[in-house]
Amino acid sequence: MRFFDGHLTVLIGLIITLMTAGAIVSDGNYLSLFNLQSMAGQVPEIGLLAIGVLLAMCVGNGGIELSGIALANLSGVVAATIAVSFFSASQDPEIFSLIFIVVALATGFLGGLLNGLLIAYLKITAILCTLGTQMLFIGLAVAISDGRSVRVGAPGPLYEIGNGLLFEIPISFLLFIGVACIIGFVLRYTPFGMWLMLNGSNPKAAEYAGFPKNKVIISTYTVSGILSSLAGIIIAARTINVKWDYGTSYLLVAILIAVMAGVKPEGGYGRVICVVLSAITLQMMSSMLNFMGLSNFIRDFAWGALLLGFLAIGRFRLLDLINLQKHAISASVRSPHAQK
């Protein structure tokens, strides 16, 4: 009962619709194994960034993560620069990949930690803080790479992460689902998850209740940073090269995905499964429009329309009008809002 809230139902409905519609417009080609793999391979990078946005939004205090894609690119650039200068991708692909991944994750960790510290201790509003760190990360990446793309090459294990298949499913997609499951589990079943959500619902009450508020905020942004660097690793693995200006449009798309998934921008509520489905929905929709050969401006239009539709679902609880038995959800959503 609680599992199927409004957003989840609509998202599942949309995915089924898109699959059917896509199959019809492409004579079944849309549902071919190759295309399903191709679409699944495209979801993880943006999906991971969107989960980062979800975490930042949920923790409240006007939380948002604008530095995600910049940090992802920075992680890739730093990792590529270090790995390339010490190891040869063709001679020791394993060590190269390992070093690349470790350095990238460390960069993501540090970047996220920086965001967390600034927001928790200096009390900078998240939107300003992450906007600032975004520019910092971009600047660093440009400086390190001299503005050019850094060639990672195709070292075995790393290439597999971006392009390999396991049981006919792209490894990057499995990784994404795995990470989503872990984050979903942590949010739902651990004290940290509860602190995070309650802090977002009502920061004042959280503070009086003696939550380790700063620690929660710092950990949240750090995890978000690590997710960004994971996205960076997948980008590097897929495109063989890393560049500081890759995916500049992802910044807003990640937020779009989070909002479409019903994450409350004011904090305290958001479901990872919805973010995953929402990312898949957007991917399926843009792929379908590409299959139909429609202009990409139509895609932007369709995304905008979807976003407004989902905001309406959240705002007016449209599904509740159809189905009046959703009190359980409504109650948890209507938790008191923070007065900043």
Add this chain to the structure above:
Amino acid sequence: MKIANLMKTTAFALAAMSVLGFAAPSSAQDTKSITTVVKISGIPWFDRMETGVTKFAEQNPEMDIRQVGPATADSAQQLQIVNDLVATGVDALAVVPMDPDILEGILGRAMDRGTIVVTHEADNQTNTHADIEAFDNSDYGAALNERLAQCMGEKGKWTTFVGSLGSRTHMQWVGAGEENAKKYPGMELVDPNNESFDDANGTYEKAKEILRKHPDIKGFQTSAGNDVLGVGRAIEEAGLAGKVCLVGTGLPNPSTAYLESGAITAIGFWDPQKAGMAMNAVAKLMLEGKEVTDGMDLGVEGYESVTVTPGAGKGLLIVGNGMVLVDKETYKDYLF
């Protein structure tokens, strides 16, 4: 409850299907398809290219030929489009890469899948069957700079604009320009390689900054199609039209006003319409299993006798002779 929900979902799905269903194009298996993917759609340069692609489609009614491109200038968006096109099983791709390096992976996979890949403005692309350049990039950059030097009286401060630092052709042009300027000891390059992102407004702001920082600047050499408009506007508003020289890549129609006022000294270009046709012509030849040879006539103006050399990868590098450099007196011959 769940069942009711699912039923509603299904009903919704069916309704949406019936709406979208009739849009289905019927693609016969024997029609060969060529899709041109540009850096960004809706800007004059690639609109002009689209006229060429359309013209080629009219000449080859038996083929399925069209042009697509991302709505925003982002290599990730272009990558997605190429990804999806490869998945649709298109027979040939004619790509103008936003960032050749980013597309290497997917173009390699496309070639493995048997897709013909032709690129343009990316002579370092390794995963392509053929890269087509309208002219030799060094010659072009040097020609632009020579015109600039001539206007500047071979001395004074000058600077350069590129679309982005990753845009290889732009870097080659300004690089060749810098080489050419070394002939003139009086010319001093300041703050080179400003990134414009092909955005006239952003370029305008940047050019204003440069005019403030270097009040004695004498020349601009620009690269992306919209740069001359941005820099030209900044020069004109500063009342420096005719005093500061501006030579760069641009299209005649949008530049008319600035060419007339003297804010733009001269523009250089190649006709994207012809480039689009040449890419499609090469893709068609390759789909038919024919070879492209040195000195061949592609049947497109400016590509009557192409130079064919081995490219950066296993593919070919095909260079035409389509350079055009016009000023106030001569632009009227090329209005598009």
